[in-house]
Amino acid sequence: MPRFPVLGILGGGQLGRMTALAAIRMGVHVRTLAPQHEGPVAGLGETFVGDWTDPRVLAEFARGCDVVTVESEWAPAERCASVLEGSTRLFPTPESLMLVRDKGLQKRTLAGAGLPVPPFACCRTPDEAIDAARSFGFPVVLKRYRGSYDGYGNATARTDADVHAAWTDLADVDGLLVEAWVPFEQELSVLVARRPGGGAVTYPVAYTEQRDHRCHAVVVPAAVAASVADAASKLALQAAEAFGIVGMLGVELFLEPGGRVTVNELAPRPHNTGHYSIEGSHTSQFENHVRAVLDWPLGDPSLRDRCAVMVNVLGHRSGDTRVDAMAEALAIPGVAVHVYGKETVRPRRKMGHVTVTGSDPAEARSRAERAAELLIL
C-alpha cells in the first residue's frame, strides 16, 4: 500500500479548507469530520459528516490518521483523544485547548506565565462584576467564558445598570469574565507555528482592523516601532510555550498608549489574521500548521514582498451564495481571490478574502478593498 501521511481535521470551515489545500499540495491525505454538511471542505479529501461527539463516529474518523488536528478550539478534541488508537496523535493537545477555551482560565494562564494582560476578574455574581468594574473604571467588557467570539457573547458596560443587564443576558452558572476596557492605539496580531519538540517560528507583526467586532482588514507588517514589534513577537512566542501549543497559534494583542503591548486573546489554530500568508509569506500559516502537527521542519514565515494586505469578504444578505463579480474583481491588478464555497450567505458571514502584496501598504490596501467590495456576496 502507498504510504502518504494521513491528516484528520476536526471541522469543515474555511480554516479546514485552506489547511487541506496546503496539505494536499505536499501529498498529505486529508480527512475531515464536521457535524453538518461539509461546506467549505466539500470535495477536499475524505469528508466525514456525523455527530462528532459520538465516540464511534470519532473512532472511525481517527482510525488510520497519523495526526488529528482541529480547525476550531471548540472541536471535541478531548473526546477524540479518548478514542485514538495506535500511534495516532492529536495536536493541539486537549490540554492546550482546555486552557484556551475558557476565557477566564486563558487569562489566568497568561497572567500566571508572567504575560501582560489588561486588568480582568472572574466574577461569580453581578455584585462582584460591579466591584471589578469600579476598581478598573468604566467602561468594562463582560464576556462569557465559553463560546464568545467576534462580538458574540460579549457586552460593553458603562454603568452599574449595564452590568446588570449584561449579566442577565450573558452569565453562565460560573458567572462572567470582566475586563478593563483597553483604550488601545492599535490591535495587533502575531502568529506562531510550534512543533511538538518546541521548535517555533513567528510571523511578522500584523495590524488588524476590526469593524463591528469582526476582522475587516489585516496589514503586514504593522506600522509600529521596532521595540513594539519585538515585544509583540516575544509575547506571542511565550504564550505558545505557556500553553504548550503544537500547530498554529494566533495571538491577538493590544498596543496601548505609551507603547505597552498586552495580550488580548489566543486562538490555537490558523487564524483569520494570517490568511495573507498564502501569498504573502514564504510559507503560509496553513502549510506551517500541517508541518508543525506532522512534526516536520517549519518553513520561513517572513514576507515575500514589502507588505501584504488581506481584506475579508463578508456576507451582506441572506440566501444562496452568488459569485457574480469575479471578472470585475480579478480585473484589479495583483489581487488573489479566495472564495470559500459556502452555499448560503448571511450578513457578516465570512465568505472569502482578498490578498494583495506589494511595496506600498496604502496602495495595496486600496486594491484589496475594491476587490472585496466587488465580491460582496
Add this chain to the structure above:
Amino acid sequence: MPRFPVLGILGGGQLGRMTALAAIRMGVHVRTLAPQHEGPVAGLGETFVGDWTDPRVLAEFARGCDVVTVESEWAPAERCASVLEGSTRLFPTPESLMLVRDKGLQKRTLAGAGLPVPPFACCRTPDEAIDAARSFGFPVVLKRYRGSYDGYGNATARTDADVHAAWTDLADVDGLLVEAWVPFEQELSVLVARRPGGGAVTYPVAYTEQRDHRCHAVVVPAAVAASVADAASKLALQAAEAFGIVGMLGVELFLEPGGRVTVNELAPRPHNTGHYSIEGSHTSQFENHVRAVLDWPLGDPSLRDRCAVMVNVLGHRSGDTRVDAMAEALAIPGVAVHVYGKETVRPRRKMGHVTVTGSDPAEARSRAERAAELLIL
C-alpha cells in the same frame, strides 16, 4: 441553488490536480473525468472514472459544467464537444487540439504562420525519409505523428540503416515526421495564457534542462540576451494566436547557435516548465489556465523574486509509493514541495516537484536539486 462556476477537466493527472487546486481556491467547483483510477485528482472535487470515449459518460460528466477543459492534448475533446449541452463551452477547442496533436500538422501550421521551425518533412516511405535526412544532413530525428512525447515514439538516426530501423519500429500508416537534428545551445520554454477574445499574457522565458528526454530542471528567467528573450516571447504569442489557443500554451523552443530561436513543440495546456509559477509568479499557470478558460481577466505572469528554479521528482524504482524523506527535504530552507499523490511509482514517472525562489539561480538550483534527490520515490 448556490451558483459557483463549474469547471470540468478531462484527465486525472498532476496537471489536473494542480489546476483543480487553483480553481478551488477561487471558489470554482471542479469535476474531473479520467479513464482509470482518479490518481492525482483523487479527493479533489467530483471525480468521475469511466470510459471517456463513451458519449454517454462524457455527456453525464459535462452536464452542468460552465466550461470543460483538458489536462492533456490527448483527451477526447472532440467527442466531448459533440455531446455538450446548453451553454457549456470547451477550451482549448477541438480544432486547436487537432492542429497540435498531429506533429506533422503542428509543424506545417507553425511554418504556415511564418514561425521559424527547424527543417522538417512529413514522409510516407523510408525512401522519402532517407531523402529528407540527406537533404537536412544526418543526424535526423524521426517522430510518430501522434502519441510521441518525452522521448517515447522518437528515434535519432545517424545513417540510412538507422532510418530503416526507426521506420520499422515507429512508422504509422501515414509514415513519420523527419526533423533536422538541431545543435541547440539551450532549450527554452515560454508559457502563454490566452482568453477566448484573444487577450493574452506571456510568462518570462524559461531555461529547461532535459535528462534522458524528460524535463529535469527549469530555471526562470533563462540567462539569455534580451533580444533572444524578446524573440522567444513574440514567437510564443504568435503560436498561441496561430493555433487559436484558449487556456495555457507551453511553447518549447530551441536557441540555436548565433542566437536564432526556433519553435520545437507546443503543448496546449499547463506545462511542466511552468510548475515553478505556483510559488514563483504573481499568478500561476494553473490559475491563469482557469481564468482563461472561464474568460476571466488574466493575472500577472511576472516573477515574484529574481529567479525561480523547479526540479522534477521522478521515480527510480517500481512499486508502491513511499514518501519517507519529507522532513529531510523540508529542512532545506525555502523549498516548496509538491507531491502528486500517485499510488505507484515507476522509473522516470513524474511523482512531484520542488520549487525554490530567490536571488541567485545557482544557489536556488542547488537547494532544489538536494530536496528533489532526498524525495526520490
